[in-house]
Amino acid sequence: MKKSDLDQSRLLSPATLNNFLKEYALFDSLNILGTSVENRPIYSYSVGDGSKKILMWSQMHGNESTTTKALVDFWLYLKTPEAKQLRESCTFLMIPQLNPDGSDAYTRVNANGVDLNRDAIDLSQPESRVLRDVYEQFKPDYCFNLHGQRTIFAAGDTSIPATVSFLAPAADHDRTITTARELAMKLIVIANINLQAHITGAVGRYDDGFNINCVGDYFTAQNTPTVLFEAGHYPLDYKRVKTRKHIFNSLVVMADTIASNTIETIETAPYFEIPENKNHLRDIELYNLKKSPDGLSVFDNCMLIQFKEVKNGNDIDFIPEIVTESKGLAGMQRINAQEHKNLMNLYFDADNYEIENLTKTISLLSLHQFV
DSSP states (O other): OOGGGGGSOSOOOHHHHHHHHHHTTOGGGOEEEEEOTTOOEEEEEEEOOOSEEEEEEEOSSTTOOHHHHHHHHHHHHHTSGGGHHHHHHEEEEEESOSOHHHHHHTOSSOTTSOOGGGOTTTOOSHHHHHHHHHHHHHOOSEEEEEEEOOTTOEETTSSSBOSEEEEOOOSSTTOOOOHHHHHHHHHHHHHHHHHHTTSTTOEEEOOOOOOTTSHHHHHHHTTOOEEEEEEOOOTTOTTOHHHHHHHHHHHHHHHHHHHTTOGGGSOSGGGGGSOBEEOOEEEEEEEOOEEOTTSOEETTOOEEEEEEEEEETTEEEEEEEEOSOOTTOEEEEEEEGGGSGGGTTOOOBTTBOOOTTHHHHHHHTTGGGTO
């Protein structure tokens, strides 16, 4: 299995990940922390022997695989000569798939239907208890909470998808900038500076409303700087190959900042200049769906389409669905239906959003080239 094989699908089952790690002789370095609801092992791996301890976990939501791939890339990087200072200054403890059952099923929740990122207090699930036990035993100086986000999110009020988003979670309802939260903000600022050179305007910031049931909020409330990563969408990159690279680079930049003891020199003010995520984007906007009787184009007849991600064997299908409530929304990709001869006779009924055989209609546009 080549490294590029991890790029072939958004689905990343435990079996696929384990085969990859075996191919790269990494599997034997894993430790079993515990088991999931369906008795799958929850693995961790540790790299480095430095005094600064960083706990990193991914796929607590099983359908968010991009950051897991970036985390494995980071592990491979840590084995190289270039990462010598990181290994000497830091100890990294990484959990690639906290929710292996959800990863196998490609669902957000675990096998009991519980969102593990809303279980920080109840600890009702075995996966949640595994993470808490690791946190209490490892006593990290920093936590990296790695997630993925849907294509609907834009960086602020723009039409630019938020390819990467961050959050320094609040520690209380007043959103106090505690010492721990300030350190998380500084790491995000330095990562954003690096990202802007590659994906200008495509970095977002999540709302910092406090919820003690969220793991990042809970750890921040315990005085541990915690950074939320969200792997988002890059135009036409539905397999998120490019996003994966940007997450990897952000991990390296933040780790270098911690290892080099330069974090205190970073200002926090630019953190608040990162635009907040807005959820007004949809995948495709088909416009000009009919012509007026005199042959002139009518441009206000449009339809928004959002892809639904559905597991199909070892892959993910992107199924087009009509967005029935489109006020205030915009398509990331705008397609003029009248420029496609197969759609020249398509008529859009503003009072009826049903278009017969939508899937076939979309396939006529050869949208497979986009996904």
